[in-house]
Amino acid sequence: LKEVARTDNPNYLFIYVNIAASTKPGIVRIKFTEGAQSKIYNYELKARTDKSGALGFTPADVLYLITPDRFANANPANDDLLGVKVNRTSPNARHGGDLAGVGKYLDYMKDLGITTVWLNPIQENGGPGGSYHGYAITDFYNMDPRYGSNEEFRDLTKVAHQKGLKMVMDMVLNHCGSSHWWFKDMPSKDWINNGGVFMQTNHATVSVMDVHASETEKKTFLDGWFTRGMPDLNQRNPHLATYLIQNTIWWIEYARIDGIRQDTYSYMDFDFLARWNREVYAEYPHFDIVGETWYNKSTSPAWWQRGTKLGPKDPSLKTPMNFSLTFITQKAFDAKEEKGLENIFEDIAQDFIYPDPYHMLTFLDNHDLSRFNRKEDSTLNRYKQGIAFLLTMRGIPQLYYGTEVLMTGTKEEGDGRLRKDFPGGWAGDK
Template identity: 30%
Template sequence: MKKITILFGLLFILLSCSSENTKEEENNSVDSLNYPESNIWWNDTVFYEIFIRSFYDSNNDGRGDINGIIEKLDYLNDGDPNTNSDLGINGIWLMPISPSPSYHGYDIIDYKEINPEYGTLNDFRNLIKECHQRGIKVIIDFVGNHSSDQHPWFKSSVEGSSKRNWYRWSTTKPNYKGPWGQEVWHKKNNAYYYGAFWSGMPDLNYSNIEVTNEIKNLIKYWYQDIKVDGFRVDAVKHWIEEGSNQENTTSTLNWWRDLYAFQKNLDPSIMMVGEVWSSSSEIVKYSDDRLDYCFEFDLSSSIINAVKNNSFGNLKSKISELQGLYPNSQYGSFLTNHDQNRSFEQIGYNLNKSKLAASLLLTLPGIPYVYYGEEIAMLGKKPDEDIRKPMQWSDAIYGGFSNSNPWRNLNNNYLEYNVEKMQKDKNSLWSHYSKFIKLRTKNKVISQGKVKILESNNTDIFAYIKSFENSNMLIIHNFSSLDKKSFSININNSALSAGNYNFNEIFNNSKIDGVEISSSSKLNFENESSVIKKHETLIFNIIKN
């Protein structure tokens, strides 16, 4: 009887401890988070992706640097809404900023420092301060899937010391290759370590809690001490392998769910956007309280292909699919990035089509990202170095990027396509980007509105209404290489309630007044004043009388 009493007492204590532990876990879980919608600042942000090495060289060593970005901040956003000499972006994504043996920086040697070729930590703090004074948020590339093989962590791991298990090792070479048929097990000192991308990028072992805790400390360091606003996370789907299963594993999804809880408990305003280069059905798993959102690669190719081929059927289907997959607009949209041939190259060197692509990017749902130089029709196709060439600021020697021979030769179109020249032309691609970026950052209907796709009697006309609270706007794109002046759009199944409306175009001031919305309504474009030019976009404010 005494033994039973003791056992019962021990069981009671264990259950009590388990209950307390459960409560503590609940307090740190995603379900317990209740942060206000106002903290989701990225919904009103247009980001600009910068490769520091190629943006602007302030010290004439042929490489771009942090002080070069500071010198050019007024180009991005001068903080004055009444000027028209800036792009008007309000977010910057900086590609890797930390010390690295490579030109691109995606193999890091020290996660707490700045690449000395780019400047110092004090320079970076100054950049953050200058950006925040202009209302620009700053996110940095977080390359945590792997480090450089020159990182002290890996060197210690090779030696077999306390950090041996910070990376994955095997005494024999496992009998499988990587997701795209590449070698992933690399020999070192009679053992093999795992590196998905190449031998110089050994994967960190996130099955080891010490590695996870170190990464959490790094997030706190960059957010709390350095004051960045968020992170673009590289190679999200490769985080934790399960044997030969090396992408999108259950362990990876569980790890990101845990980090999301940590992130939001630290501060709900921290933003994390993930690179998951997969289909939309795989990407959406990471947007379910694992990351704030991810880049939509399928949407990117849908926009480019639609514009290139003058046909938006697949784009229309993709938008409808994304509406069913994601919460409204909670994905990153873009035309191209640093891993893809540039959009002007893909679209076929056509400025009008490039304007249409920009219009789609900046009016469709999503959180848009513009790759540096996209606004001035920079060229670039693989190899990677050639899609990351120096920015074309002017027609001066070296394109105004530097007074010294740059790290990579400029594109041969820089004499015609450069910032200085295109800023002076109100009809240039640069002016088009500036106009649409500013429209989006100042207008919640465009940035956050829900979209309703409309039908037209003309197969070249792609139209939709965006609605936010009690405001509505109609966006019409002409995918044809010809002007259109006689077409109609069905608005009977739109978000508009029955009544009488005026439609006022925001750029050319044309109007369509007294439109009755009913169960069989059509909006007719029948005269010269309502023509839509080739590859043009019209945007109407909708006012109920």
């Protein structure tokens, strides 16, 4: 026993233990005593796995991004769990896609030339709204039962590996869902930013690197919440930081995933992110982490990449996301003159600022953006040019599910329309 820590909330106790390398897996009996009362908790210490199994990914890979609720439903029995009914007529409701549906299409992805499957968050989102997108987590250690079980996810990853595919898990450490027990009974007063009281973030992503930004602007950005339904976590709390790091390592060990895409990357505490990266890479040197570094300027994500000299210290992130190139590319092939391609050239001419421009995630679209094939009347030539550009440009390319079958959708229609059901993924689909 290394340390027993208490907080201002008597309902919580933090126990830190040292586990020797020679310790065998099994049940550890922890006895809690208060006065004449005592209680035994059986904690299972699981076996470690071979660290070389976490493969990571490189510019030789192609990622295929899937919103699981909208991809394929191969197990209708889990559709209406947690009190939320499936309603495919509503773009913002749950539609019933699941892990079994993803597994059904692994051979399809393999034939398509995909090497790596990236799933939007699949942990429990137990709020009353259903949170089909997965970004309002209510249990960081368990799958949402409407997708399947932890065992099903582990088995899916195993089968993917057998087919030569890698698996990337979307993680959300910036916030939780408002139905999480942390929000209902905060482990400490500073567990949730702004004392657990809603404050809207200003989304000023550049403020963390802006030498002219005021402290108020930075604080509103970092401590503000995305929505009332997504309380913002305070990673400066040492117990929470340790919990999130251990949870990450647990998933890598348990499910044998090959990489992580970290949501809302720049919205979190810089020191925590640097530590999180270091500790994950110390355990799994070949692992890879993609950070959602959403900036309009091509140079800004360089502030976050491992090896940069731009920030206060090495941020340790291997793979930032190249949003600026996406925004330019979505317009470049609409241009009537050569200026469209010239804009691409001017953007990638800034690559000198990156420690490793070949380790950027490049993409035409994703679950938050208008699809590259925006309208039914988008031209096939434009589509072909965009795909050819993506697959031959420097970086690690990511395709969004349905791009290969010309799925459409615009941001103006609402996010639900960007995440339409994959054709043929449901029984009876035509």
